[in-house]
Amino acid sequence: MPEPLYHDPAFASLYDARNGEGVRDRADFAFVRRFAGDADSVLDLGCGTGELAASLAAAGDAGAREVWGLDPAEAMLAVARARPGGDRVRWVRGDAAALALPRRFDLICMTGHAFQCLLAPKDRAAMLEGAARHLARGGRLVLDTRNPLRRAWEGWTPANTGHRPLPGVRAWVETREEGDLVRYDTVLVERGAERRATARLAFPPREEVEEAARRAGLAVRAVHGDWHGSPWTPQSPEIVLVAGRPAPS
Numbered sequence: 708m709p710e711p712l713y714h715d716p717a718f719a720s721l722y723d724a725r726n727g728e729g730v731r732d733r734a735d736f737a738f739v740r741r742f743a744g745d746a747d748s749v750l751d752l753g754c755g756t757g758e759l760a761a762s763l764a765a766a767g768d769a770g771a772r773e774v775w776g777l778d779p780a781e782a783m784l785a786v787a788r789a790r791p792g793g794d795r796v797r798w799v800r801g802d803a804a805a806l807a808l809p810r811r812f813d814l815i816c817m818t819g820h821a822f823q824c825l826l827a828p829k830d831r832a833a834m835l836e837g838a839a840r841h842l843a844r845g846g847r848l849v850l851d852t853r854n855p856l857r858r859a860w861e862g863w864t865p866a867n868t869g870h871r872p873l874p875g876v877r878a879w880v881e882t883r884e885e886g887d888l889v890r891y892d893t894v895l896v897e898r899g900a901e902r903r904a905t906a907r908l909a910f911p912p913r914e915e916v917e918e919a920a921r922r923a924g925l926a927v928r929a930v931h932g933d934w935h936g937s938p939w940t941p942q943s944p945e946i947v948l949v950a951g952r953p954a955p956s
């Protein structure tokens with residue numbers, strides 16, 4: 708069962724407006740689009756409402772690129788299927804920690820911190836093992852997770868996060884630590900009616916992510932500190948992992 712934030716159609720339908728679709732170009736999407744290069748096949752894990760997957764399908768050479776988008780939340784996939792170009796992507800309802808698809812991919816990506824929705828270390832390890840099994844020869848995996856050393860969640864207060872995703876709708880986030888996880892409640896107010904949806908996030912450290920990737924049989928090619936390709940430092944906002952299948956010896 709996905710976290711309520713992604714399972715509730717009222718919140719899923721506002722995801723794109725809340726994340727600035729059509730208003731700002733997301734650095735993670737720009738990086739992945741460049742990185743996709745001439746990849747003939749792409750798998751977008753935790754694809755959400757499908758903006759990236761649909762744009763990757765549209766950018767493929769004369770529509771020849773095969774793009775799959777996988778997400779456990781039907782409400783998010785419903786938005787993805789209905790978007791322009793959504794018919795060019797193969798949408799799959801599924802769990803990135805239990806991958807069993809009938810083909811391999813040149814590029815597997817996981818953006819928008821979907822990796823942090825994998826709450827337990829064993830789920831993150833299983834996702835990386837699944838990615839290793841589904842990469843084609845020479846294929847690449849790229850994913851992001853927020854650097855826990857920056858403790859970004861401490862800034863996710865109602866005052867800092869308040870915004871109007873659509874005219875007449877107010878939204879903000881209320882956050883608290885819950886053991887190793889960060890729980891945040893998104894609050895929407897429309898015409899005086901309030902709705903809330905919870906999601907929890909893990910903040911695994913760089914060492915865990917790299918070690919789990921190696922254990923999964925992946926070769927770590929780079930760890931960037933942001934989606935502009937900066938070198939990682941303890942102050943970096945992100946951990947952007949680029950990994951591949953090791954060359955056969």
Ligand SMILES: C[S@@+](CC[C@H](N)C(=O)[O-])C[C@H]1O[C@@H](n2cnc3c(N)ncnc32)[C@H](O)[C@@H]1O
Nearest residue numbers: 713753754755778780783802803818819821824
């Ligand atoms: C913050 S959204 C990111 C969506 C999209 N990748 C983007 O960049 O806008 C996180 C997504 O991860 C999905 N998710 C949660 N648990 C997952 C899992 N076990 N496997 C794959 N995706 C998952 C959620 O349903 C949600 O659509």
